[in-house]
Amino acid sequence: MRLSFLRDSSDRVELEDRETFSALLTALEGTSPVALGGKWDEKMEPPFLKNIGHYRRYRFDSVRDLLRVMRNKLNHYRELPTEIQKILGTVPEGFDGYFRSRFPQLLIEVYKVMSEHCKDEDCFRKYFTSSEF
Incomplete structure (x- = not known):
């Protein structure tokens, strides 16, 4: 349920325009100091960072970008090299x-x-009305 929520959140914030910084994206990125506790690349293993760097550039102080990494690695877990699967568990x-x-x-x-x-929003009602979270 936790991973589903974070994946759905990532999908939702991808709809937001980075240039205009909507209220949602502004609020999300405003949590960065608490949510991330610093730059997130400092908490990851070098092989993992190298792997994610093959596909795009990330801002390591961005909650949105961390959620994107989590979503992408979760959605493509079976395609990951064994070394990365071992790191992630x-x-x-x-x-x-x-x-x-x-x-x-x-x-x-x-x-x-x-x-x-x-x-x-339909996609999020289940997270805010259910006691299973």
Whole structure:
């Protein structure tokens, strides 16, 4: 459920325009100091960073970019090199634990922003009305 929520949040913020910085994106990036606790590349292994660097450039102080990395690696986990799968651990428990241990405040900070800005959207209702989270 945690990974699904973060993946859905990533998908949702991808719709936001980086140039105009909507209220949602502004609020999300405003959580960066607490949610990330610094630049997120400093908490990742060099082989993992090299792997993600093959596909695009990331801002290591961006919550949106970290969510994108998590979503992409989760969605393409089976295609990852064995070395990267070992770093991330098995899906869902190991994968969730990898990111949760490095960013313990990420989920709650994203949750607060999404509940303020997206709670009435169909995709997010299940996260804000269910007691299973």
